[in-house]
Amino acid sequence: MRALRDLPSVDRLLAGPGAALAERFGRVTATDALRQALAAARTAAKDGGEVPDADTLVAAAARQLEAGSESALRPVLNLTGTVLHTNLGRALLAEAAIEAAAEAMRHPAALEYDLTTGARGERDDHVRxxxxxxxxxxxxxxxxxxxxxxxxxxxxxxxxxxxxxxxxxxxxxxxxxxxxxxxxxxxxxxxxxxxxxxxxxxxxxxxxxxxxxxxxxxxxxxxxxxxxxxxxxxxxxxxxxxxxxxxxxxxxxxxxxxxxxxxxxxxxxxxxxxxxxxxxxxxxxxxxxxxxxxxxxxxxxxxxxxxxxxxxxxxxxxLDKIRLAAIEATLRLYRDPDRLTERLPTLRMLTRSRDDIAAQAARLLAPVAAMLPDYTVQVIDCASQIGSGALPVETLPSAGLAISGQGGDAPERLAARLRALPVPVIGRIRDGALILDLRCLPNDGALLGSLSHP
Incomplete structure (x- = not known):
């Protein structure tokens, strides 16, 4: 049985199994995490716990570093039924806007520079x-x-x-x-x-x-x-x-x-x-x-x-160059209004038919029920809303899944569980069930892939 004196030093860990942590997260950050893992191990051992080996210590430090490296601004699945959800970032950008913004980030850009005259330009000229x-x-x-x-x-x-x-x-x-x-x-x-x-x-x-x-x-x-x-x-x-x-x-x-x-x-x-x-x-x-x-x-x-x-x-x-580039690309889509529903995600989600969404709900019923064996899953009609203050009393006919379980707090427990997934699933609680309105679900795999994580 290992004793406290068998705990390796930070230097030994960094020279051995902890070297990969230093390579991935930086030596200073990895060192701090390993020190915290060692301190926790000492405290646990003094309380009668087992003294961990080097691999266990490195694994504990890795979990801490992984958790700390996650972005707080995480992608989620918006199944609330509100298309332009202020708390979830409102409009999704068109691919053309995303590409334009990425190009503006990668390179210097003529933001306030007139390429014709070589003189200083005005940034609003790009979209005016x-x-x-x-x-x-x-x-x-x-x-x-x-x-x-x-x-x-x-x-x-x-x-x-x-x-x-x-x-x-x-x-x-x-x-x-x-x-x-x-x-x-x-x-x-x-x-x-x-x-x-x-x-x-x-x-x-x-x-x-x-x-x-x-x-x-x-x-x-x-x-x-x-x-x-x-x-x-x-x-x-x-x-x-x-x-x-x-x-x-x-x-x-x-x-x-x-x-x-x-x-x-x-x-x-x-x-x-x-x-x-x-x-x-x-x-x-x-x-x-x-x-x-x-x-x-x-x-x-x-x-x-x-x-x-x-x-x-x-x-x-x-505005900075990134948003100006995205705005210009978005505005250009409006020159071809006949294809806006294909190219603009917001309009595509707003114009999805109830029948299309209901068919998606029917396809997802069995696999979602299999992934949530402790709950009852049903296909229901929903009423989506546009959101962000637009057309506040009008709703859009939609469909989704109603998930209910045993106990009065079952919807809250499930909602918390789904929020903790690597790609959180955000629904709304109504009438004793968690409602997943599928209007904004891009494809079946997005929901099934998220739910497949324990």
């Missing part, structure tokens, strides 16, 4: 013309997300002045982002008009003073007010703003560049429509319905975009 082509706007600029776009526009166009907004549009989105709070940070005084459910043209006209900096319209992308309601349309509000001599800003939130109804999806106002309706500035997201990387787009009148670009905040909120 494309954005204007697809939206019908005079000019465009882009920042790191739509919250930043709203902040920048307010600060650039109305700092020290007033912004007029309907009470029914004072939204709060995820992460406690509130329009009143962002106005305060932008140095703008909020002027609320109308009521929660009814706002009229006279409310806007009555709020205009010599202190008014802009009027703002906020698309209710993450809620819906129904019943006894009234709202001022974008064209009518644009006319009121023009008469008052102030710009109209229309924040679309989950902006889309195409009419979603062509694929049988619920209607959502397009950016081109908002521009045509007379908004002087339109803001929208890049990683929601557009299906690209996180970004905030600002389009509209050229003189106002120029003012926005001169604001010092613009530099603080600008």
């Amino acid at each position: 013309a494309l954005i204007c082509e697809l939206t019908g706007a005079e000019a465009a600029t882009v920042v790191n997300n739509n919250a930043a776009a709203v902040l920048l526009v307010l600060n650039a166009l109305a700092e020290g002045r007033e912004a007029v907004v309907s009470r029914g549009e004072l939204v709060e989105i995820g992460g406690a982002f509130r329009i009143p709070d962002i106005m305060a940070r932008a140095g703008v005084r909020l002027v609320e008009v109308g009521t929660t459910n009814r706002t009229h043209p006279r409310d806007y006209r009555g709020a205009v003073t010599d202190r008014t900096g802009l009027m703002m319209k906020v698309h209710p992308s993450n809620y819906r007010i129904e019943g006894f309601t009234a709202a001022v349309s974008a064209p009518e509000l644009a006319a009121i703003a023009t008469d008052a001599g102030v710009p109209l800003m229309n924040d679309l939130g989950s902006g889309t560049l195409v009419d979603m109804t062509r694929w049988g999806l619920p209607a959502e106002p397009t950016v081109r429509q908002a521009v045509a309706e007379g908004a002087d500035i339109v803001t929208f997201s890049g990683d929601k319905l557009l299906g690209g990387p996180q970004a905030g787009f600002i389009v509209g009148r050229a003189d106002l975009i120029a003012r926005i670009n001169r604001n010092p905040l613009k530099r603080a909120l600008r």
Whole structure:
């Protein structure tokens, strides 16, 4: 039986079976892990445990190093039924965007360099013309997300002045982002008009003073007010703003560049429509319905975009070459709308038919049940949602697997088990079962491969 004095030194371990750890993880990191393994072995031995041999010590250190080397930003299977899930990263990028981003990472790029003149260039030039082509706007600029776009526009166009907004549009989105709070940070005084459910043209006209900096319209992308309601349309509000001599800003939130109804999806106002309706500035997201990387787009009148670009905040909120490359590649896909559902993952998942998803659920029923012998697995109908605030009350017919077991906490226990897999499987708990909505499952093998790990 080995005694404490038989424990090898760190140097002996590094010269022997621990050499591979030093080669893989670095000598300093491997040394620290081996020291911790030795310390744990000494403590266990003093409590009556067996003194491990060198291979056991190295294996313990390897497990620690393996766990520490895993990325915290791990890929998961999104089977929640929410396509644009904010907590799971929203839109998946098209392969063209992934390839463009990878190329930008591998090489120096003409980010702010004009290859024709040899002079300094402007980074927004890489996407400006494309954005204007697809939206019908005079000019465009882009920042790191739509919250930043709203902040920048307010600060650039109305700092020290007033912004007029309907009470029914004072939204709060995820992460406690509130329009009143962002106005305060932008140095703008909020002027609320109308009521929660009814706002009229006279409310806007009555709020205009010599202190008014802009009027703002906020698309209710993450809620819906129904019943006894009234709202001022974008064209009518644009006319009121023009008469008052102030710009109209229309924040679309989950902006889309195409009419979603062509694929049988619920209607959502397009950016081109908002521009045509007379908004002087339109803001929208890049990683929601557009299906690209996180970004905030600002389009509209050229003189106002120029003012926005001169604001010092613009530099603080600008994009790097990687995201610009991905954005450009994503926007180019919109030049061929007939093939968008093939090339854009977000649209492909949103347009999957219920029958296609149900067939996948039927195929997976038996193998999933065999992998989870302690649970009951059934095929069920589901209602998917778009997510990230887009079309909050509309759902998409879908299908999935309902997994239930013995005990009131069976769904929670299974959910925790699936989250601990090498590729975590994320579902939702409802009616005493763990629901796996298959709308966003790329193929059968992705789920079966993940579940095959103990």
